[in-house]
Amino acid sequence: MEYRKLGNSDLKVSAVCMGCMGFGDPHKGQHSWTLDEKQSREIIHRGLELGVNFFDTAIAYQSGTSEQYLGRALRDFAKRDEVVVATKFLPRTAEEIERGISAQQHIERMLNKSLENLGMDHVDLYIYHMWDYQSPLYDIMEGLNNMVKSGKTRYIGISNCFAFQLAQANALAEKYGFAKFVSVQGHYNLIFREEEREMAKLCAQDNIAMTPYSALAGGRLSKRPNETSKRLVEDSYAKLKYDATAAQDHVIIGRVMELADKHGVSMTEISLAWLLAKVTAPIVGTTKVSHIEQAVRAVDLKLSEEEMTYLEECYVPHALVGVMAQNTQSAANEKHVWSTGDQTI
Template structure:
């Protein structure tokens, strides 16, 4: 495994982050039948740790909070707390009630405490706002996050998908007031969705912010040839909203990827993940794993090097898209009951 610093912080993270959305109670929250319960999840945490991964990402709404519970319990069994980096997120509503969601001071303080309880930890290494909140002044959000850091409940803060101007506004608000700035951006980036290259990636590079993209395999579409389906691809409503399987440019990219994988003798997923390391400010793509070969392909990606002509081959068919995953363009998120 290779390691890097997360943005301009001193925090050392593996070049891959294990996304823990796949692990949780299938009866809780807004995820599908592809989730793994605690016993089924345990081998993947072990495989990740043995492969050198020390970076784990979850969120308070994943499976009604049970993702955090499983993540905290299994890491507590298998790893030393000072050697691993744990990240979680807050924003999406966790109950149908006032203040039970968003980035207000009240909501973030409550979310932080509840996440620590579910994780069974005294602190998280990275606390992220899951989306931008139009209803809350950014000054209130940034001061609340600063206070959470100063209490020691989170060591660093990060943000997830938003417009570049919003991220720049948040960073400047923190700077102007002497508050804690974001060290990371968790955004959507993959061979099928490269809109972040226009403004967000250059901004992160200039600001010294580490990029930790979600959906680096486009919800699995970059891990298998055209026409192949999985349980998740059939039931994942969010994936169907983000990616249109009939898109001709996307189909051309997947075909080019499959041909290159066959030519090189590497897995499609390995090459698609390795492409991320050619992007500016890239720290650690967030990978999902529900089968052993998922992690095997991801770990192999860290050692792959793509030639310039191979990168050009994969990128050539791309066509611009409307922004998605920024808190708009997604199907309505069903509010869920999260354990406090």
Template structure:
């Protein structure tokens, strides 16, 4: 268990050392109606860096570019460009009517990168993310462009966010076979209420040497416990009140309220806040390297920074695991030890391998998780 921000860990199969909690800055700027003003954003940034944090996540279009502008200023004012691992993203389009001002084609990647470098006041990006699959660009064009940017010194590493696992596997395999720079990480939504990446992405990342950096580990604040169930409507103060009419962001389902109830009970039993327990659960799941936290207030950051300082007792963790487990689905439900026995002729299978491959990570016994070899 990593207990401090300066207890650095390498990201995927790379030499890049990052803090176990990454500072997300989608909330730097108020353009989207639920972020933090410059003064608070600067305090959050300073506190994270002072606590030993070195890993900062943004994107070219977060708060219409203001997030990158603010970060560029904060990093320059503190003189910490060399010390931080600065990550940003391309894909989304900020120029209506111009089809090549977005997407993952070569033309947009170069355009987007120039804008990010300017706003961030730097001449290189440490980790450049493809923000989301655009469904059209051939994977060869993406990895060849990113490979050239690494070799040209404009970026140090690259990874994919919000892409199908098959696309990731194809990219990594091609990069390896063609001697190109490989992906080092994946960025995906992961929390007690959103565990779908356990089916494909986590096993793929473990096989392909990719670190996972989960986003929305508190489901946008839902798992902090500050929202109240009232005929299935959230009542609370925060982002989710403002975004609840958008089905993509609405967290107020019966299933989620049930998981939150158990989370609050577990948190009370160990005298931690629900946010701390929810973040701890994500940060200590198999395959997770650095969890991206977000805060619009200093008190939230202070709360969240304490999330890696303890362990959730195994029996309480099991309660959270069981209640939030994924529904069985094809074909994953047939990859079970019974089926494996039918393949091995009843002979014993290495327990770590069997658990890793044939059970979703959250259903692996804790004893097996503890034995998992470090990448």
């Protein structure tokens, strides 16, 4: 396993991050394809054996049961100071806003609940899961800074945002002496490369770690035409993200398959080898032991410049989908509030 520094933090993380969205009680969330605790533990244990020390979950994953499964497994199989645990929180609900719960109160409540689920006294990385258009940015950044100062998280990260929002947030943090975001978790893989327009450039300039999700496009970059899986069949959100561009993506997927045959490896290894050359640590969702084994093998696979170009040259621009599509209009209408007063930019 290769280990890399996570942006401007002192965290050393495995080049492969185990994504835990596939872990959790299938009866307690929006996904029917998630694994029970016994199956989840087997994969987590195998990942640790292979040198994976970076794990990503969220309080929203199957009503917190993903956090619970991960926490219990790490307690049994690893030493706390030898793993890097990241979890995420969602914006305030309409009910919380109506009740007058502030962004700072919400952040602390969410982190406290995540720590309870995980059975830990702190996380290493606390991630702002998606932009809160109902709260002043100052309130969010102050709330996160309070969690760093309290010792409940070592660092903060962000997910599902635009480059200008990340730049704005870290500029505010710089101005007020708050903790800055050290990582960004966006949608980025071989068939969805819109992060290269601005986000990748900002991260390179400011040494912000990219830890993208959907590294294998919901399984599309790991499956041959005659192969399927429960997730490919049942994951309606992944279908929303990729079905509309299936024809143009098929050409690239075909090239992944071609290079996999050439190297005698899996399609997963080719797809991740490409992404590993671009980012700090892709988040790889796993629902089988073989998934994490293939992901780890990808770390040692180095593609030539010609092969990288061969995989990239057929790409055409994609429309934003999912959370980021929803964010587009919200961002256009947003007043970029820095403080709790009337000051805006």
